[in-house]
Amino acid sequence: MKAVGLVAEYNPFHEGHMYHIEQAKKITGSDVAVVVMSGDFVQRGEPAIADKYTRAAMALKGGADLVIELPALYATASAERFAFGAVSILHFMGIDSICFGSELGDAGMLETIAGILYEEPAGYSEAIKRYISNGDSFPKARCNALAEYIEAEGIQGVDAAVLDFPNNLLGIEYIKAVKRFSSSMEICTIQRKGQGYNDISVPGGENASAADRLDIVFRNMLTGDKRGDEAVDRIPPCARDIFREAVDSGMIMTPDDFSYLLNYKIYSIMRDDSALLLNYSDVGMQLANKISRLYGKEHFDGSWKELIMKLKSRELTYTRISRALTHILLDIKLDAWNNPPQYARILGFDKAGSDYLKAIRKTCAIPLITKVADESWLLKDDIYAADVYNQTVFEKCGIRIENDFRHGIIRIL
Numbered sequence: 001m002k003a004v005g006l007v008a009e010y011n012p013f014h015e016g017h018m019y020h021i022e023q024a025k026k027i028t029g030s031d032v033a034v035v036v037m038s039g040d041f042v043q044r045g046e047p048a049i050a051d052k053y054t055r056a057a058m059a060l061k062g063g064a065d066l067v068i069e070l071p072a073l074y075a076t077a078s079a080e081r082f083a084f085g086a087v088s089i090l091h092f093m094g095i096d097s098i099c100f101g102s103e104l105g106d107a108g109m110l111e112t113i114a115g116i117l118y119e120e121p122a123g124y125s126e127a128i129k130r131y132i133s134n135g136d137s138f139p140k141a142r143c144n145a146l147a148e149y150i151e152a153e154g155i156q157g158v159d160a161a162v163l164d165f166p167n168n169l170l171g172i173e174y175i176k177a178v179k180r181f182s183s184s185m186e187i188c189t190i191q192r193k194g195q196g197y198n199d200i201s202v203p204g205g206e207n208a209s210a211a212d213r214l215d216i217v218f219r220n221m222l223t224g225d226k227r228g229d230e231a232v233d234r235i236p237p238c239a240r241d242i243f244r245e246a247v248d249s250g251m252i253m254t255p256d257d258f259s260y261l262l263n264y265k266i267y268s269i270m271r272d273d274s275a276l277l278l279n280y281s282d283v284g285m286q287l288a289n290k291i292s293r294l295y296g297k298e299h300f301d302g303s304w305k306e307l308i309m310k311l312k313s314r315e316l317t318y319t320r321i322s323r324a325l326t327h328i329l330l331d332i333k334l335d336a337w338n339n340p341p342q343y344a345r346i347l348g349f350d351k352a353g354s355d356y357l358k359a360i361r362k363t364c365a366i367p368l369i370t371k372v373a374d375e376s377w378l379l380k381d382d383i384y385a386a387d388v389y390n391q392t393v394f395e396k397c398g399i400r401i402e403n404d405f406r407h408g409i410i411r412i413l
Helices: 015-028 052-061 079-093 107-119 122-133 138-153 160-164 166-180 210-222 226-233 237-248 255-272 274-279 284-296 304-311 318-330 351-360 380-397
Strands: 003-008 032-038 066-070 097-102 186-191 344-350 410-412
Touching (some): 003 079, 015 097, 015 186, 032 351, 052 410, 066 351, 097 166, 107 138, 138 160, 166 186, 255 274, 255 380, 318 380
Parallel strands (some): 003 032, 003 097, 032 066, 097 186, 344 410
Antiparallel strands (some): 066 344
16 A cells, blocks of 8 residues: 655644645555644644644544654654654655645755755855854845855756745755655655635734634634634535534633643742753743743743743744743653654554554554553653643533543544
8 A cells, every 4th residue: 555644733624634635645646645643732832722633533534544643742843853753753654755735836946955954065054154153043044045055056946935935944844854764755745825724814913823813713703703604614524523513612722721730830840940941942041041030030920822922032933932831831851852753653544544554564663552551651741741731621621531541543434
């Protein structure tokens, strides 16, 4: 069986995602779509709007055949580490190709750029150091250095401006990870067209998370706002009932729902030694000092979003801070990045996905985990993340999500 790999968050699953799955299988001639999906926390550095089981079920209804959980360590990381974690799982499983969305839609150009950024030839490396020393931010220095290298080397048909688009950048990171593993996976990209679900105009601006936007959209829908109806229509009918149940139950989560736990965690760290903040991934000295001052002198007691707005600066972006706070909440330390994921935890499958698992079970280079109890020592960080998420859901709406030990694999057979 031929398999194509996709990396996603499905936060939430919408019609664009279903199109991606359909096209990925069609373009690559694959029998099976294997999705590596973020768990209960996502790359922006915040909780997913719905739990991982709800989102996995939606994906399986929408055409995915097998859904694997991307460990929280990688799911909440920078684009480079996010891509590294996801691609490593696909590589160790022996997936034939990887297909991702990009604004460019040209795999060849993205591969050329990824090769330069991965290999860092002298001309490029020297240029980026020079631009940074002149005061450019890293993204600007990278783009300028790439443009300079392309011109100096006479490389045709490549435009450094593609780095200005987020999905191009993430695609480049996927390709770099493929190169890092010397993987034989075929590279495939689909051009993203039009506005996606999360592009619907709602109050909140650039600092509005997917959860905030969705919450506003559904409240608008209940008051007759047509934008709400349009947004709901973008969830495929095959998955709409699953998500509607989560909405009607009040299980749509926002970062602010986790404010109490976050504040408790930070105050616990501060009580012992504020310097311990530096042990957490993505915190850094500048952010640690600002957090220490805010909690140590001002005794902050506000929400997650209020905290970020007090900490935000020109150097510290909203997403960077949110990601650091998530790492504090989930106890993700600096020393956690030594190895790629050592397992593939199965969240759900359909008949084709089940058949594929049987076909690769003896050749897969990492354990395929279907029973959490059997490999709980490997999954301890993901179990912790799920427990934090599930407890907060219970506190918000009184509904208990089965823990990872009790929740069965989702089967759409």
